[in-house]
Amino acid sequence: MSDMPSHVPEDSVLPNWIKAPQDFFGGLALVAIAAFALWASSDLQGMRGFSFGAGTAPRMFGILLLGLGFAIMLVGVLTEGPRLAVYAWRGPLFVSLAILSFAVSIRPMGMIFAAMASFMIAALGTHETRWKETFIVGVCLTAFCAILFPYGLGLPMQMLPTFLNR
Template sequence: MTDTPNQAPARSILPKWVRGPQDFVGGIVLIGIALFALWASSDLQGMHGFSFGAGTAPRIFAVLLLLLGAAVAVVGVLKDGPHIAAYSWRGPFFVAASIVFFALAIRPVGLVVSAFVSFLIAALGSHETKWLEAIIVGACLTLGCALLFPYVLGLPMPMFPRFLVQ
């Protein structure tokens, strides 16, 4: 979590008058989310008479978020704050990839294959992974899940690849 190495104001794309980049960018993104929500709910009916339409509450919340996002960004301009923490790409990338793979694979190839492969993809996310160990643990975990979810808990899910079952 410590971002001590790049505390120096180097490589900042933000203009100098931004004193708290972490808050500033955070606020801007919230504003973006709020605008997106306003756009997304623009087709919904607003107030009619004194009763709420489907779009009233979403718009109220979106406007609130817009104001709060702006306030956070203003704080980022006015007050000295931390720099944006360094992101690493490896962990997020492989964990996300593992999740996406699982989501795409569970229907066509079933629990056994998708859980095992996802485990190995997720394991790529750490540079400390030892492969033999990971494969053994992954296999055990897959076996455990394959017994736990469908049999012990009675949750129906595809187990094996479709083409093998048929």
Template sequence: MAEDAKSSPASGGNFSLRIRGPRDFYGGLVLVALAVFALWAGSDLAGMRGFSFGPGTTPRLFAMLLIAVGAAISISGLFVDGPPIESYALRGPAFVVCAILVFAITIRGFRFSFFGFPVKLPELGLIASTFMAYMISVMGGREIRWTESLIAGAIMTAFCVVLFRYLLQLPFPLWPTF
């Protein structure tokens, strides 16, 4: 009987927190970490002043919302039974990260020094950058249907051109500049 009282949480004994839904718990933590990174990355942007939004207001609001959602998902992983994490599938996220980096580098060009030699990657423009990023992200899947991927990539590229260049009138170059 003394043994039971010793291990109960109320008596200050050994208490272990059991994660009942590991996917939800760890997925929520990843969202919180991503939001904290976004807050840090946008910390030098001006926030709200009076009633006018600064360039950092919307990213901060979305990051705070993502922290709240990620925390709620993590907490639900503590109390609601869920499937275990079977294996880490890093192929998809790795290709998506690569696609984002390729888009960021190719949309505006990139200059760096390689063993003292200047190297310049040219601007490829919105059309080539979007299509390349889409096709790289497609390679993260296990089953790749190239015909459907090429068609979907062309549609996505056309949508991005219409949205960013003509509707939002952002000054992205459409074609490569060499």
């Protein structure tokens, strides 16, 4: 008898030819990013013969990323590797929502409201948030930004909502 736990095959919906799902899907994600980069740079000039232009670097990097993505997918098919890991989506989701809310609310609502709201939305990214401390830190960071940007950096930023500036 062995002290090692038995490795019971997991029921998977993935085909049997994918031996390392984490590598395979990571490579697939890189291929998708490369395809988007190549599509987005398709209307830029350059890389026609010896003509270098604005599209040269994005296309070169897109082609390199495409090749690396396919190579990583091939590794996922040919070698044994780790299964797909469970990923916690809550943190990245709420941080992304906080960035989007700041971008949408900075002009109509001003920097003070947008900074505080985006900080509080980002705090939703974990269930360990202590709201009293989060509110205090949010107020301090918002006050620091309200002083730094217009006075320290000399940037003409709207601090209050547009309906209060009339």
